[in-house]
Amino acid sequence: MTTARIDARFKALKAQGRAAFVPYVMGGDPSREEALAILKGLPAAGADIIELGFPFSDPMAEGPPIQKAAIRGLAAGFGLRSTMDLAREFRKQDDATPIILMGYLNPIESLGYDAFADYAAASGVDGLIVVDCPPEEAAPLVEALDKVSISLIRLATPTSDDARLKIVVQGTSGFVYYVAVAGVTGVKEADADVVAPAVARVRAASGLPVAVGFGIKTPERAAAIARVADAVVVGSALVEEVAAAVAANEPAAPRVLAKVKLLSDAVRSVASASVTETV
Amino acid sequence: MPNTYAWPDAQGRFGPYGGQFVAETLMPLIHELDAAYAAAKADPSFQAELDGFLTHYVGRESPLYFAERLTKHFGGANIWLKREDLNHTGAHKINNCMGQILLARRMGKTRIIAETGAGQHGVASATVAARFGLPCTVYMGAVDVERQQPNVFRMRLLGTEVFPVTAGAATLKDAMNEAMRDWVTNVADTYYIIGTAAGPHPYPAMVRDFQSVIGKEIKVQSRAQMGKLPEAVVACIGGGSNAIGAFHPFIEDEGVRLIGVEAAGYGLDTPDHAASLKGGRPGVLHGNRTYLLQDDDGNIVEGHSISAGLDYPGIGPEHAWLHDIGRAEYRSATDAEALEAFQLCSKLEGIIPALEPSHALARTGEVAREVGKGGDVVLLMSGRGDKDIFQVAKHLGVEL
Numbered sequence: 211m212t213t214a215r216i217d218a219r220f221k222a223l224k225a226q227g228r229a230a231f232v233p234y235v236m237g238g239d240p241s242r243e244e245a246l247a248i249l250k251g252l253p254a255a256g257a258d259i260i261e262l263g264f265p266f267s268d269p270m271a272e273g274p275p276i277q278k279a280a281i282r283g284l285a286a287g288f289g290l291r292s293t294m295d296l297a298r299e300f301r302k303q304d305d306a307t308p309i310i311l312m313g314y315l316n317p318i319e320s321l322g323y324d325a326f327a328d329y330a331a332a333s334g335v336d337g338l339i340v341v342d343c344p345p346e347e348a349a350p351l352v353e354a355l356d357k358v359s360i361s362l363i364r365l366a367t368p369t370s371d372d373a374r375l376k377i378v379v380q381g382t383s384g385f386v387y388y389v390a391v392a393g394v395t396g397v398k399e400a401d402a403d404v405v406a407p408a409v410a411r412v413r414a415a416s417g418l419p420v421a422v423g424f425g426i427k428t429p430e431r432a433a434a435i436a437r438v439a440d441a442v443v444v445g446s447a448l449v450e451e452v453a454a455a456v457a458a459n460e461p462a463a464p465r466v467l468a469k470v471k472l473l474s475d476a477v478r479s480v481a482s483a484s485v486t487e488t489v
Numbered sequence: 490m491p492n493t494y495a496w497p498d499a500q501g502r503f504g505p506y507g508g509q510f511v512a513e514t515l516m517p518l519i520h521e522l523d524a525a526y527a528a529a530k531a532d533p534s535f536q537a538e539l540d541g542f543l544t545h546y547v548g549r550e551s552p553l554y555f556a557e558r559l560t561k562h563f564g565g566a567n568i569w570l571k572r573e574d575l576n577h578t579g580a581h582k583i584n585n586c587m588g589q590i591l592l593a594r595r596m597g598k599t600r601i602i603a604e605t606g607a608g609q610h611g612v613a614s615a616t617v618a619a620r621f622g623l624p625c626t627v628y629m630g631a632v633d634v635e636r637q638q639p640n641v642f643r644m645r646l647l648g649t650e651v652f653p654v655t656a657g658a659a660t661l662k663d664a665m666n667e668a669m670r671d672w673v674t675n676v677a678d679t680y681y682i683i684g685t686a687a688g689p690h691p692y693p694a695m696v697r698d699f700q701s702v703i704g705k706e707i708k709v710q711s712r713a714q715m716g717k718l719p720e721a722v723v724a725c726i727g728g729g730s731n732a733i734g735a736f737h738p739f740i741e742d743e744g745v746r747l748i749g750v751e752a753a754g755y756g757l758d759t760p761d762h763a764a765s766l767k768g769g770r771p772g773v774l775h776g777n778r779t780y781l782l783q784d785d786d787g788n789i790v791e792g793h794s795i796s797a798g799l800d801y802p803g804i805g806p807e808h809a810w811l812h813d814i815g816r817a818e819y820r821s822a823t824d825a826e827a828l829e830a831f832q833l834c835s836k837l838e839g840i841i842p843a844l845e846p847s848h849a850l851a852r853t854g855e856v857a858r859e860v861g862k863g864g865d866v867v868l869l870m871s872g873r874g875d876k877d878i879f880q881v882a883k884h885l886g887v888e889l
Contacts, residue, residue: 267788268662268774270669271512277656289786315510315773320787342510342773346500365513369676374517392514393674 213361215336216308216384219259220419220440229436229482230258231474232421234312234445235466236279237264237296238288240456245286247463248452249300253307255467256474259421260300261339261443264293264313271341273396279449282456290317290326294333301334310337310363310384315351323354331358337384339363345377352381361385366412366420368392379416385441386416391425396446400425402434409439429476436477444473494740496810501690504813506806509689511776514673523691525596530698535591542587543702546620547577549584551703553710553867558837559850565857566720566864570840571707573731573871580843580872581703581731582613586682588699590617593680600675601625603682604668606633606661606727607798607845608640609872610684615649625649628667630660633797640876658791661727661801665775685728686805689776693806700734707867708738720860721746724869725849726819727763727799729808731871736817737807746818748856749808750849752794753821763792764821765804766812779806795824795884796844798872822851828884831874843872844880 223230233252238245252260265283269276283293290313297309311330318326318340330338338360343351345364352362361384369392370378379386388409390400400422409420422435423443435442451469455462496503501523509519529535543549552575556568573581586603593601601618603625605611611627618625627644631653634641644651657663665683672681686696704722711718722739724732726749736747754762762768765780772781774789782790782802794800811817822830830850835841842850846869853868860866874881882889 265788267657267790268666270666270775271514271673273670284788289788291786316781316783316789317787319772319778320783320785341512342776344509344511344513344516346516347508347510367512367514369514369517371517378513389514392676394670397674 213336213359213383215306216259216361219306219308220385223258227481229439229477230421230441231256231477232259232261232441232443233257233448233470234261234263234443236276236283236449237262237293238283238286239279239449239452240282240462241286244462246296246299248466249296250303251463251467252470253304255470256478257307257470259308259310259441261310261312261445262293262297264288264290264311264317266314266317269314271394273394273446275396275446275450275453278453282452290321291329294329294335297335298333308336309334310339311335312339313341315340315343318351323351327354327358327360330360335360337361337363339365339387345380363387365389368408375412375415382416382418385419385421386412388412388420388422388439389424390422393424395424398425399427400431400435402438405435406438429472432473433476433480436480436482440482442477496807497690497694501694503807503810505771506779506809507690507693507777509776510773510778511689512673514676518676519689526592526691526695529592529595535595539588539591542591543584547583547587548575549702550706551575553707553714555714556838559834560857562833562837563854563857565854565862566860566866568853568857569719569865569867570870571703571735571867573703573869574840574842574873578609578613578616579875580609580613581700581734582610582684583616584702584734585684585696585699585730586610586613586617589680589682590621590623594621596680598678598680599623600679601682602628602668602671602679603684604628604661604664605684606630606664606800607796608633608637608644608876609798611651612640612643614682614684615644615647618649619647626652626671628652628654628664628671630658630664631655632659633661633664636880637797637876660791661797662789669775684730686730686733686807687728687775687777687779687803693777696730697733697737697807700730701737703731703734703869704736704738707735711865711867715865718742718745719865719867720744721748721856721866722869723748723750723849723853723856723866725750725799725845725871726804726808727752727801727845728803729805731869733805733807735869736811740816747811747816748852749817749819750852751819751821752796752799752848753823754793756823757821761793763794763800763802765802766808766819767821769802771809774803777806779803779809795827795880796848798843798845799848820852822848826851828881831881840870841874842870843874844877846871
């Protein structure tokens with residue numbers, strides 16, 4: 211499975227001629243039970259791929275919404291291993307939806323690359339995004355992940371010129387994550403007109419599907435990005451629903467899943483020109 | 490010990506430490522900075538410009554002062570104070586800020602950001618930003634803003650915007666996170682002046698180079714005043730920029746012991762200290778691999794020290810390497826020991842030291858006795874204590 215699960219999902223979506231909707235949720239946010247309820251409800255609410263964040267004390271690339279989600283996750287006693295345990299629970303009911311684990315390097319270093327890779331594979335994780343591990347530093351981690359066929363998903367950004375893009379996509383698999391804005395998560399808004407040519411460039415350089423994230427909050431914007439990308443990632447807007455539920459002393463899952471439904475419907479409503487163009 | 494020490498390597502590593510662990514958005518900027526610094530370093534006109542400002546603006550060279558009464562008090566080797574406290578802005582921090590702002594100008598950057606703990610690096614950054622007319626934003630933990638009010642006021646007088654950071658424990662590491670977030674958001678025009686010899690390559694090597702003026706001067710002054718090199722150089726360590734600046738020119742001089750002193754807070758046997766080498770283990774934070782205070786899950790643990798300038802859960806990667814290869818020795822001093830040394834130096838030498846070098850002073854007596862009478866020990870007086878008098882008064886139960 212693993213990388214194969216990602217490839218299979220993109221292949222199926224290509225046949226349907228649409229982009230994937232990829233919600234991001236944080237492990238343990240706001241509690242184990244609620245986070246598991248959210249996770250288990252995501253596919254029915256329209257998630258094609260799931261990004262599962264693990265809490266870290268120093269999330270340097272995150273804006274306030276995901277920083278706060280990490281703090282809630284940590285307060286619930288969650289870390290890297292407990293987040294992977296959630297994935298393992300999820301796999302009991304769903305063997306097709308790819309799970310991409312996302313976070314920062316230190317918890318992975320702390321566990322050890324090989325031990326991490328084994329634990330992730332046993333938990334049904336398919337891909338990994340490590341925000342603070344650029345290609346220059348990734349070789350030992352890639353080696354550990356390759357043994358268990360987990361993809362290290364690379365990030366391309368507005369600051370990636372053609373020369374840099376070549377380095378970024380070297381030896382990568384699964385898909386490439388295009389960071390739509392220079393900045394942290396959940397602050398600036400992504401502009402589809404600016405993103406479109408960048409996505410085309412990344413796709414040409416990598417030969418892989420391109421997911422776009424950072425700065426996508428509304429169904430309208432999700433639809434606009436879905437027209438030009440292979441996958442649309444929404445994170446901050448979802449964890450803000452968790453925050454609102456906690457503030458209102460309500461269960462989080464219904465609110466988050468309703469928002470996922472709204473966003474995924476928007477993504478499903480448009481044909482992705484780009485998907486059909488991809489060879 | 491190799492007799493040619495040439496770290497970091499091309500990847501910015503000191504053995505397994507250092508490196509470039511930043512978000513992809515920042516990678517092209519780090520490479521640009523690396524190339525720009527290499528070009529500046531090779532350009533004699535850059536060094537000449539820097540030397541001019543160090544002489545006429547910072548007030549270098551700083552004296553190497555024989556501390557006669559401290560020497561008598563401890564009853565061992567001669568103790569010399571390298572007086573970085575006499576620099577403009579009152580600490581060693583300006584050596585690095587002057588170098589980096591000249592580089593920022595060379596690179597055509599038009600906006601400066603910095604992080605600060607005690608406020609010394611913030612003040613030094615605000616100072617050079619004012620001198621060169623560049624807008625400056627300093628990120629400072631809200632807790633530090635509270636305990637370092639005089640420096641906050643100084644920065645604002647200098648025209649800098651001080652941004653109190655409330656995330657996490659609201660101290661230095663959180664300020665650094667926020668500065669990184671600013672940098673990743675304002676990639677086109679902003680130059681980030683990191684204050685310590687840590688962060689992604691080239692910062693650890695670059696900050697070390699700019700601070701090495703300290704060790705180079707100690708060398709020349711020691712030969713002139715002692716007729717030889719000292720037997721030991723002692724310096725305090727938070728991130729460790731003053732210490733690496735003092736140590737680096739001596740690394741190949743095997744007869745010179747290099748001793749770094751970490752902040753032990755309430756004690757290394759408590760959770761409340763900031764001694765990354767003695768109480769931490771290797772990991773990745775803020776762009777480099779180094780020793781970090783962290784829990785079993787790899788989350789970073791807050792450091793504690795009476796000194797806001799040492800209250801950082803990591804250490805510069807070159808110190809991690811010097812520690813592992815045994816070229817430098819690392820010890821620690823508690824809050825209480827630093828407070829005692831603070832008062833001792835004030836009373837015996839008429840010099841009120843900052844709380845940071847008070848930690849180094851707290852170990853200097855034993856080092857002087859180990860070296861023995863007739864030997865020479867240099868203590869790096871990295872900053873003056875005016876900023877700390879309110880904090881010290883509070884600990885001594887005095888109402889100001």
